[in-house]
Amino acid sequence: MMEIKQLSKVFAGVSGEVVALQNIDFSVKQGEFVSIVGTSGCGKSTLLSIVAGLSKHTSGEILVEGKAISGPGSDRAVVFQSDATFPWLTVSENIEYGMKVKRMSKEARKKKCDELLELLELEKFRDAYPREMSGGMRKRIDIGRAYAVEPQILLMDEPFGALDVVTREAMQDELLRIWSERRKTVIFVTHDLEEAMFLSDRIILLSPRPGRIKQIIDLPFARPRTQQLRESHEFYELRNQLRKIMG
């Protein structure tokens, strides 16, 4: 259970103050899949980074299991919006990084890493360095690295934005599979309404500057969700409706 209460964040930038988040109020239940959607610059990444414990909020409260967040930790792994693979590590070393931190045995690491490499379709590049990878491949490394530590809360900032539709749908399906197996909390930032609808239990819609909650949408779709859902009329309707709310 994570509770966010009256959370605000103000940046004192060179060009004046920017209110990135204002009075954000919501909570996420254990095992829930929540998406955060909003236009560019509305504060999605800022919110995620506060939840991750990487930024301090200006006011308000944020509690995980009743306790205020004091900093980052592997219980809340993050897939960052920008490129965050370690360029000095090979693909497999990147993926094993968090597992090494957790002092997992070499065999366990290797096994998990192989699984993930297959999942991410990077088997052939296990020993390559990130600079030899395409943008989408690097993103997949980031995703694998976060998956590997099996966090209590997985924070993902537009993880599939750089992926083509085939890879992306495969990754979405995988994410749902992993999530439904382990039932950990996922907070998922995306600018893609359909993606949010397909994946989440709830969508939190942010309005831009100052970033406020415009609406919270509970999704009525049953799980497991399949390709059929994407093509259903219901889905299509809701999408158009949300699209209108966004502006």
Added chain:
Amino acid sequence: MMEIKQLSKVFAGVSGEVVALQNIDFSVKQGEFVSIVGTSGCGKSTLLSIVAGLSKHTSGEILVEGKAISGPGSDRAVVFQSDATFPWLTVSENIEYGMKVKRMSKEARKKKCDELLELLELEKFRDAYPREMSGGMRKRIDIGRAYAVEPQILLMDEPFGALDVVTREAMQDELLRIWSERRKTVIFVTHDLEEAMFLSDRIILLSPRPGRIKQIIDLPFARPRTQQLRESHEFYELRNQLRKIMG
């Protein structure tokens, strides 16, 4: 007129050779809007960077107006896939960069810059530095910087990938408007089939490793294209068809 003949590109990576492109053959007419679509890692960015004159191809030929490309130039401005805003310049300085290179007068620069800032919805951030911007905002700066030099050929590598649906559609409309006004060539890399379909005259579909042309699709849709097209049955049909071709 740009002609690409039997173009191949092989990377000699740490983990062995990677054939990124193999026997690519196509041409782009003056004023045409061509999209390149393919799965992650199939060689889209590589192809674009060769066209831009930033990478050397391994074999084959690439001619612009009958002459081999010898290097990059402002006739082929690029919007890169990864973040390429100059962090030491403010938003407006970034946008004016190419215009300064072209020795445009201060007033002309200012005027163009103001136009673009409005278009990109960044007016309020003209004097901010890129590090104070969100991922999507930085991407928009990149786009503005490339637009500003009014290149003969505009090369865009997943420019709208980081943008939310609202901003993205606005940007797509703007791109089409600008393009139809000036009728310059655009080569547009995307992993979003719908986007490619909505924008282009032709789609070049690449198959992954080695990157080869799988299919070239001439789009039958009339211009100007509007929101209605996106919602039409024809559009929807073609999309599903292409989706199947992709795998």
Added chain:
Amino acid sequence: MKIKLLSYVSILILIAVWLVLTLGGIVESLFLPGPKQLYEVISTSYADLAKHMGYTLMRQFTGFFIGSALGIIVGLMIASNRYIQALLDPIIEILRPVPPLAVIPMLILWLGIGPVPQILLVIFGCFVILVVSTVEAVKNVPKIYVNAARTLGAQWFYIYRTVILPAIVPSLVGAIRVAAAASFGLVVAAEFMGAQEGIGYYMIIAQRYLRTDMILISIILISAIAWLVDQAIRKIEKRMTQWSERHQ
């Protein structure tokens, strides 16, 4: 603010240790002069010291600025062009490790005494530090910025001025701070070359008579001024790298 306090603490401890060692009579004043000896030197020769320091600073500043600027410019030139690199790199590589002390007699033979060879030595020292650091810093500039500028039509000179130069500023801060500190050591070495004034000259005389009190005073003075210079560099740097994440 607690942190600021801590940084005074470490200096105060240093001073306290010094006071205990000297006033407590634990070490002889010849080995480590105490406050009394230093006070005596200062009270009798502060005017002299100020004059010497003035000469030294003039040489140090001139040498540091010219040497650093030249180092950055030549470093950029070497990094910009493989032909220039092939021509200049070997010569610089040959000259770079030449010990300043070794060339002093040669320099005097060739150029005589006077401020020219002295400033030249400081210039040379700062130059070699910055030339190498600049070449390395340029290598570390992310290629994408250069590529972006190239596709916007910028030619190499313009790219160097508007992309490479601002991009390497953060990486050069270290080298500039090293060069600034080194320039003090160099100017002292240079003043061993027959300067008739300057803190290096003052020190040579002090060494001749093993006047550790005079040596210590000179060292303290140089440290203090170098510290001020370093603070100034940090201030300027902060303004120039505002755009980066360095100071967050």
Added chain:
Amino acid sequence: MKIKLLSYVSILILIAVWLVLTLGGIVESLFLPGPKQLYEVISTSYADLAKHMGYTLMRQFTGFFIGSALGIIVGLMIASNRYIQALLDPIIEILRPVPPLAVIPMLILWLGIGPVPQILLVIFGCFVILVVSTVEAVKNVPKIYVNAARTLGAQWFYIYRTVILPAIVPSLVGAIRVAAAASFGLVVAAEFMGAQEGIGYYMIIAQRYLRTDMILISIILISAIAWLVDQAIRKIEKRMTQWSERHQ
């Protein structure tokens, strides 16, 4: 390959100028010794030179390695913790600009002659170069890498070892190359401190008798060895920064 040729050209020109000046009788051999003088020195004292060079290199290498390693470690410590920084930074800032030449008599007084104070001087010189460069390099590490490691549960020590350290390698190359070159200058200065052997000792004797031929030989020897060291550093660096875009 044409480029490689060019780099020989510049050295050949240097040598040609030297030959013309000396063999052509344009400068006296006292001012610039010619090949004949150098050959004589070498043929009579190559064994001696080799011996001296051996001692010097031993000190130089020891000092360079210990000093650089220490500088990087302390630099990382300072960069890692604001309290450590507050404590150590002022002391290092005070010591950093102290001219090595100025402390030589003091060092002899405190530590006597022998290799210890000499190696200490080299250590100190390399240490201050690397400590500053490391602190600055750490500041330039993109925050996102540190953040990524933190969210993966890494603690600060682990982050320093696995993120900061590899990330600063490319930025430290310049500093290490500067320190390597400086260590030769420092070891010569150090050998002025009552060394019984070593190229610095050899040079002092040469200076005493104004044997410019011996001085020039020593300079050439040092340059040559420093060049080899620099090549080795570049090789190692290339292997260690394979992952970066530096060498493309």
Added chain:
Amino acid sequence: ACSGNDKNDEGAAESGGKLKEVSFGMMPYYDYAPWALAENQGFFEQEGIKFKSTMFPVEGNVAPALINGSIDIGGFGDTPSITLASQFQDLRMVSFLNIFKGFAIMANKKGDFKTYEQFLKESNDPKQAAIETGKQLKGKSIVTTSGAAFYMVLEQALVNAGLTMDDVKLIDMEPDVGVSAFISGTGDFYLGGLPQREKLQGEGYPALISGDEIGPGAVMLAGLATTKKYADKNPETIKSLQKVWFKTMDYMKSNPDEAYAFLAKWSNEQNGGKSTADDAKKFIEAYVIFAKSPEDAKALFYDENSSTSWKQRYEYLVKYHEETDIIKKDSVKINDLVLAESIFQSLQQE
């Protein structure tokens, strides 16, 4: 840091029959060469000493090394011993062994002047010639090193000619760099150490006047210095060293060919030179006066009436340095500083 060499406890060393190690600081010049000869001949072992030489190319480093305890005994000149003693009260001059007269004021090749020799030829009066030569210094610039052993040569030359330091322009720098500056055209005259004098002569620069020609004030007494602690604990060792010295002198007298050949070889090893035995002989005869026997030493240094009596010279030097504010008044007491005479006397009594 300031501990002396406690390990070398005299009694233990001698009773055990083992050799006592003496760490000896010297410079690579001819005046120190006899010590090397003594080592070569095994004279130290005969006196129960294991000689360990430490070569200092820079004079300035001998003093700190001695104070620190890195060396037990070092070669020292009179002027440096006084300036150092004002800083380090425990310095002790324990013997005088030679007089150095080889310092010379060197003149620029192109200068308009006459050398002492030329004046002497004209007037045949050494005293007058020295005065006339000295007068030429007026208003000229002189490259030299204040506080160095040879500095008094200039002082004396000026005094002879009725001039003071204010009548000349002093260019004060270390001898090594000074000679470079002089060759490159700085200054009208140069006064430095012997290596520099030789170098300049080799390059064709004439000697204006040398120390012994100027007068008794312009020579340097040289001997051995140590710390109070060492002198107190090791009186026998110090005496033994003097015995070694005189033994070496005897050897040089009876075997001059071998001796000078060795000295030349030693010197060449030190500085990469090419001197022959003949050069060494000439050099030593021209520039240094060794105390060849105890009687010789007595006559040179310890006879109050000698022109080179240590007492006279030290009193003069202390007065001079006090007057010129180089040392503080009463900071040097020559009877504390110089133990040489009493040690010499006790040696005589044995």
